[in-house]
Amino acid sequence: MEISAKDVMTLRKKTGVGMMDCKNALREAGGDIEKAVNILREKGIASAQKRSGRETKQGYIDTYIHPGSKLVAMVEINCETDFVARNSELQEFARNIAMHIAATNPLSVSEEDIDPEIIESEKEIYRAQALNEGKKPEFADKIVEGRVKKFYKESCLLNQNYIKDESSKTTIQDLLTDLIAKIGENIVIRRFARYEIGA
Amino acid sequence: MEISAKDVMTLRKKTGVGMMDCKNALREAGGDIEKAVNILREKGIASAQKRSGRETKQGYIDTYIHPGSKLVAMVEINCETDFVARNSELQEFARNIAMHIAATNPLSVSEEDIDPEIIESEKEIYRAQALNEGKKPEFADKIVEGRVKKFYKESCLLNQNYIKDESSKTTIQDLLTDLIAKIGENIVIRRFARYEIGA
Numbered sequence: 001m002e003i004s005a006k007d008v009m010t011l012r013k014k015t016g017v018g019m020m021d022c023k024n025a026l027r028e029a030g031g032d033i034e035k036a037v038n039i040l041r042e043k044g045i046a047s048a049q050k051r052s053g054r055e056t057k058q059g060y061i062d063t064y065i066h067p068g069s070k071l072v073a074m075v076e077i078n079c080e081t082d083f084v085a086r087n088s089e090l091q092e093f094a095r096n097i098a099m100h101i102a103a104t105n106p107l108s109v110s111e112e113d114i115d116p117e118i119i120e121s122e123k124e125i126y127r128a129q130a131l132n133e134g135k136k137p138e139f140a141d142k143i144v145e146g147r148v149k150k151f152y153k154e155s156c157l158l159n160q161n162y163i164k165d166e167s168s169k170t171t172i173q174d175l176l177t178d179l180i181a182k183i184g185e186n187i188v189i190r191r192f193a194r195y196e197i198g199a
Numbered sequence: 200m201e202i203s204a205k206d207v208m209t210l211r212k213k214t215g216v217g218m219m220d221c222k223n224a225l226r227e228a229g230g231d232i233e234k235a236v237n238i239l240r241e242k243g244i245a246s247a248q249k250r251s252g253r254e255t256k257q258g259y260i261d262t263y264i265h266p267g268s269k270l271v272a273m274v275e276i277n278c279e280t281d282f283v284a285r286n287s288e289l290q291e292f293a294r295n296i297a298m299h300i301a302a303t304n305p306l307s308v309s310e311e312d313i314d315p316e317i318i319e320s321e322k323e324i325y326r327a328q329a330l331n332e333g334k335k336p337e338f339a340d341k342i343v344e345g346r347v348k349k350f351y352k353e354s355c356l357l358n359q360n361y362i363k364d365e366s367s368k369t370t371i372q373d374l375l376t377d378l379i380a381k382i383g384e385n386i387v388i389r390r391f392a393r394y395e396i397g398a
Binding site: 057058059060061062063065069070071072074076078085091191193195197198 | 256257258259260261262264268269270271273275277284290390392394396397
């Protein structure tokens with residue numbers, strides 16, 4: 001089928017992917033732009049996962065200073081090359097993540113970074129709560145599991161919903177995966193710090 | 200004796216202290232400006248020490264981003280009132296301390312914040328070094344003590360010499376004490392973080 005140059009341009013703008021890949025995705029999608037976006041995302045995510053083992057020794061650090069200077073967040077983003085560290089999309093990502101951290105106050109970057117003792121003590125509290133609420137012990141495990149998942153969703157940066165996404169469906173991990181797919185290098189949120197006066 | 204208005208002005212500019220205090224200090228110093236500076240500093244330090252117990256719930260956070268964004272430091276300064284948190288001298292202090300931290304990479308704010316285990320392991324190394332160098336065991340303690348002091352001087356922000364002071368005689372604690380004396384409120388360097396790509 002015939003793919004219009006206008007559709008290719010639209011798709012390029014939406015995904016940041018190269019022209020030939022956009023053309024092929026549009027062909028595969030029978031000209032449907034939304035379907036083509038999904039095709040490219042799936043391909044991108046597949047390649048992003050392949051990249052996730054690669055070493056990241058370069059990077060970019062950014063801060064967000066809330067007006068009044070009583071709340072500041074700092075985040076370090078790592079990538080493979082200095083060329084990508086200077087990429088404006090990576091730098092915009094860093095800026096957005098710093099602002100997100102200032103707003104949501106996560107405990108850690110990922111689930112693995114949370115002290116297992118915290119999780120154990122949370123689990124005990126959830127179990128006691130479930131039993132107090134009259135839940136049967138055989139259901140308590142399931143309830144505890146659900147609440148731990150919720151705890152991670154609230155406390156781990158990668159699990160959190162991105163504050164700037166009004167639909168609240170995009171997690172920080174989604175954003176990161178998209179960025180890796182788009183840029184074509186492994187990218188990692190290495191660490192962050194958030195200071196707030198009086199906290 | 201007669202104190203000239205010009206000398207009072209010079210002293211005020213040097214110390215930031217009020218006119219009457221400057222006049223009195225000049226009288227006490229027999230008109231010698233340098234002596235008067237010392238008198239005011241001693242008085243200021245005395246009053247700064249009196250203030251050091253007061254609660255600091257307000258504050259100001261600043262960052263220093265080294266060109267290239269691969270080295271960033273963040274510091275939180277606490278004080279007693281929001282009025283002082285908005286004081287330009289306090290904010291300049293915060294900026295300078297952030298830059299200093301970026302340059303010197305301290306381990307902690309003060310000696311008390313260093314993990315005692317680190318000090319114990321440093322002491323063992325120093326003792327072994329001293330004995331290896333052929334020092335007598337009875338002198339080793341003295342040598343270890345000297346090297347621990349040097350370790351603190353290199354590792355603790357408050358003990359470090361301020362990088363912008365070319366004479367290398369002013370420590371960060373001196374700067375802080377002067378600021379407290381000048382502003383008249385307890386001020387504390389609460390915490391800092393320093394991120395460097397690849398470190």
